[in-house]
Structures are given as C-alpha cells and as structure tokens.
Amino acid sequence: MTAAPAASTDVFFDFLCPYAWRGIELAAVLRAQGHTFRLRHFSLVQGNHADNTAAGGPVWWLTDQPLGEGSPYQQNSLAAFLAAHAAAQQGEELHWAFTLALYRAVHEHKKTLDEAAIAEAAQTAGLDLEAFTAARTDEAGLRASLRAELAEAAEIGVFGTPTFVLPDGSAAYYRFENLTRDPDTALVWWNLYGEVLRSGAGIATIKRAKNRPAQKA
Amino acid sequence: MTAAPAASTDVFFDFLCPYAWRGIELAAVLRAQGHTFRLRHFSLVQGNHADNTAAGGPVWWLTDQPLGEGSPYQQNSLAAFLAAHAAAQQGEELHWAFTLALYRAVHEHKKTLDEAAIAEAAQTAGLDLEAFTAARTDEAGLRASLRAELAEAAEIGVFGTPTFVLPDGSAAYYRFENLTRDPDTALVWWNLYGEVLRSGAGIATIKRAKNRPAQKA
Numbered sequence: 001m002t003a004a005p006a007a008s009t010d011v012f013f014d015f016l017c018p019y020a021w022r023g024i025e026l027a028a029v030l031r032a033q034g035h036t037f038r039l040r041h042f043s044l045v046q047g048n049h050a051d052n053t054a055a056g057g058p059v060w061w062l063t064d065q066p067l068g069e070g071s072p073y074q075q076n077s078l079a080a081f082l083a084a085h086a087a088a089q090q091g092e093e094l095h096w097a098f099t100l101a102l103y104r105a106v107h108e109h110k111k112t113l114d115e116a117a118i119a120e121a122a123q124t125a126g127l128d129l130e131a132f133t134a135a136r137t138d139e140a141g142l143r144a145s146l147r148a149e150l151a152e153a154a155e156i157g158v159f160g161t162p163t164f165v166l167p168d169g170s171a172a173y174y175r176f177e178n179l180t181r182d183p184d185t186a187l188v189w190w191n192l193y194g195e196v197l198r199s200g201a202g203i204a205t206i207k208r209a210k211n212r213p214a215q216k217a
Numbered sequence: 218m219t220a221a222p223a224a225s226t227d228v229f230f231d232f233l234c235p236y237a238w239r240g241i242e243l244a245a246v247l248r249a250q251g252h253t254f255r256l257r258h259f260s261l262v263q264g265n266h267a268d269n270t271a272a273g274g275p276v277w278w279l280t281d282q283p284l285g286e287g288s289p290y291q292q293n294s295l296a297a298f299l300a301a302h303a304a305a306q307q308g309e310e311l312h313w314a315f316t317l318a319l320y321r322a323v324h325e326h327k328k329t330l331d332e333a334a335i336a337e338a339a340q341t342a343g344l345d346l347e348a349f350t351a352a353r354t355d356e357a358g359l360r361a362s363l364r365a366e367l368a369e370a371a372e373i374g375v376f377g378t379p380t381f382v383l384p385d386g387s388a389a390y391y392r393f394e395n396l397t398r399d400p401d402t403a404l405v406w407w408n409l410y411g412e413v414l415r416s417g418a419g420i421a422t423i424k425r426a427k428n429r430p431a432q433k434a
Binding site: 019155156157158159160163165169170171172173174175176177178180185188189192193195196197199200201202203204205206207208209210211212213214215216217 | 236372373374375376377380382386387388389390391392393394395397402405406409410412413414416417418419420421422423424425426427428429430431432433434
C-alpha cells in the first residue's frame with residue numbers, strides 16, 4: 001500500500017446507497033480525465049444505528065458484527081465492504097473496477113447485494129479470482145482495514161454518502177439525482193460542488209425543501 | 218394587498234435565526250439591484266415542535282398560542298412576527314426597513330428580541346408609530362395573515378431558514394456563515410445558489426460533514 005497523493009479527494013460511500021453510486025460514477029469519469037480519487041467506506045447502517053446517536057463517536061461498529069447477523073442491509077453491506085477490501089489488494093485499478101461492477105449490478109441492474117452479486121462483480125472487474133477468494137479468507141485483516149476507514153469517517157463527521165473530502169480538508173455530503181458518464185457534464189457537476197465549498201459565503205448547507213424535491217432528468 | 222409579481226422570490230425567515238438574518242441582508246442588497254423578493258415568515262419553534270414530527274402537516278401552530286406563553290423563543294418570535302405583519306401594512310419598503318432594523322438589533326447589536334427591540338426597530342425603520350401601534354391591536358387579523366404564511370411554508374416543506382422559493386417553484390434552505398452588504402459579492406453568492414438549484418445533476422443536498430464546518434470569513 002502507498003499513501004494517497006497529496007492532491008487526492010477521498011470519496012466515502014456505501015454500496016447500499018444509490019446517491020453514492022452516482023457519486024462513484026462521477027468520480028470514475030473524472031479519474032479518466034486525470035483527477036485523483038480514493039475510495040473510502042462509510043457504513044450507513046452504522047451511521048444510522050440507534051446506539052450511535054449521541055455525540056462523541058460511534059459505540060456500535062459494523063466491524064464488530066458477525067457476518068450473517070442483523071438486518072439484510074447490515075449483512076449485505078458488511079460482506080460487500082469486506083469483499084471490496086479483498087479486491088483492493090489487487091491494486092487501485094481493479095479496486096475501482098470491482099466497486100463499479102458491484103454498484104452497477106445492484107443499482108443499475110437491480111440485483112440483490114449478495115454473494116452472487118459479489119462473485120459476478122469480481123468476474124466482471126477482471127479480478128484474479130483465486131487470489132480474491134484467498135484474500136477473503138483473512139476476515140480479521142479485512143475487518144481491520146475497514147475499521148480504520150469507518151473510524152476516519154467518524155472523525156470527519158461523515159453522516160451520509162457520497163461524502164467527498166477535498167485535498168484542502170473540506171468535506172460535504174453531495175446528493176444528486178442524476179447519473180452522468182459524460183466527461184464534460186461530470187466536470188461541470190464536480191466544479192459546481194467545489195465552488196460551493198470554496199465560496200466566500202461560507203456555505204454550510206443547501207438542501208431542498210421537503211415537498212420541492214430535485215428533478216430527475 | 219397585491220399579488221407578488223410573477224418573477225419574485227419568496228424568502229422564508231424567522232427573526233430568531235442568524236442564518237436567516239444573513240439571507241435577508243443578501244436579499245436586501247439584491248433588491249437594491251432590481252431583484253424582487255417577498256418576505257415570508259416560517260416559525261422554527263413550530264417547525265421543531267415535538268408534536269409536529271409526524272408527516273402530514275403541523276398539528277401545533279404558533280398562531281394558536283397565546284402571547285406570553287411558552288419558551289422565550291416562542292414568545293419573542295410570535296410577538297416579532299405579529300409586529301412585522303403590522304409593519305407590513307405600511308407598505309413594502311417600510312416592511313423591509315422594519316425587518317432589517319429588527320434583525321440588526323438582535324443579531325448585529327445582540328439585543329434581546331423583545332418589546333423594546335420591536336419599538337426601537339419601528340423607530341429606526343421610520344414607521345408611522347401611531348399607525349403601527351393601532352395596527353398591532355388587531356391581533357386576530359395579524360394572526361390570520363401569519364397563519365397563512367406558516368401554512369404556505371408547511372405546504373412547501375420548509376424546514377429551516379432562510380429558505381428561498383424561486384419563481385420556478387424550486388425551493389431550498391441556504392445556510393451560510395458570512396455577511397455581505399457588497400452588491401457584487403451578494404450577486405455571486407446568489408447566483409451560485411441558483412446554479413445549484415438549476416443544475417442538471419438534480420442536486421438535492423450539499424451539506425458539510427459534521428466536524429468540517431464552513432469557515433467564517
């Protein structure tokens with residue numbers, strides 16, 4: 001493992017989240033244009049857990065839960081995160097390919113986020129399947145690297161996905177309804193987000209009124 | 218009363234809120250450049266009331282509460298709203314002048330939002346004080362016009378202040394840390410908000426992570 005370049009943007013996501021899917025697709029398009037993004041996991045099940053409402057950091061950690069316990073969301077997201085950490089051992093490009101393949105399986109092709117989807121994503125991404133299977137058996141090691149990311153997210157105060165952490169340290173949840181794989185469009189949407197974060201207004205929040213939702217294209 | 222021009226933007230605010238104060242100052246600067254804004258009240262005490270958490274509209278209305286009952290926030294905001302509706306009877310310009318004077322008394326000069334602040338704001342704004350006092354005695358009429366605004370806010374799904382409702386019907390909470398009275402700066406900050414709402418991304422939310430707040434200038 002090497003440290004992230006100084007100019008990289010971290011993107012926190014959960015495979016459960018369709019907004020994070022669109023955020024990851026956006027980041028993937030921008031990567032192809034030379035931008036640097038680092039994939040980081042944030043657990044919505046952990047973030048929304050009733051035991052974690054108090055200030056002062058999480059008490060209930062997804063990484064402390066056995067596989068196969070809890071709600072389907074909990075089980076599936078934990079398995080997917082651990083699989084992604086196994087995929088990451090095959091390098092950054094294959095990590096991205098696996099992440100995109102699993103996201104598309106679930107949010108584009110509407111499959112369940114289960115073992116079959118993970119296996120198919122591994123194949124679609126072109127992982128070395130033998131090495132992937134072997135890496136997945138080191139559950140303790142995968143849990144440890146996932147835990148480090150969840151702790152980092154908690155320290156930043158991530159509360160939803162996708163959340164992008166810019167090289168200058170600013171960080172915000174960026175929720176949008178539409179998907180783009182067009183390079184020019186992706187750049188416009190990304191630059192607008194950056195403008196909001198860098199504005200001299202010191203913008204904390206822009207959020208639609210409850211009964212006036214954003215329009216799907 | 219005349220209907221608002223088709224191209225006007227409604228700004229929902231509560232005198233309790235420092236973010237709404239900066240939003241009203243922004244709108245005031247833009248008005249001087251020919252933009253049209255309409256002042257609308259939204260009650261944070263009502264919006265955050267425990268009885269109003271369920272979907273389906275408010276059960277507890279600020280306008281149903283006697284003056285002098287409830288928390289200081291409740292008492293002071295109700296009195297200020299009713300006073301503003303009395304001021305509004307002297308025309309749009311004096312309504313704005315009163316609103317700004319009362320906001321500045323509380324959030325710039327750190328006075329309590331009480332009867333003394335209301336009286337001083339009326340004077341600073343240049344209201345006809347005799348007419349203002351007379352208008353305030355029609356409490357039922359003032360409550361009725363306040364109620365209409367609160368009902369409108371509930372229908373839109375306003376949850377915080379300031380919330381701007383653009384002529385195209387889109388509406389969002391716009392929270393920023395810094396105050397400007399500079400025309401060029403105000404226009405930049407306003408246009409950025411509009412760009413976010415009009416973006417093809419269909420942006421629903423941009424919100425800073427909890428431990429990475431926006432910077433005060």
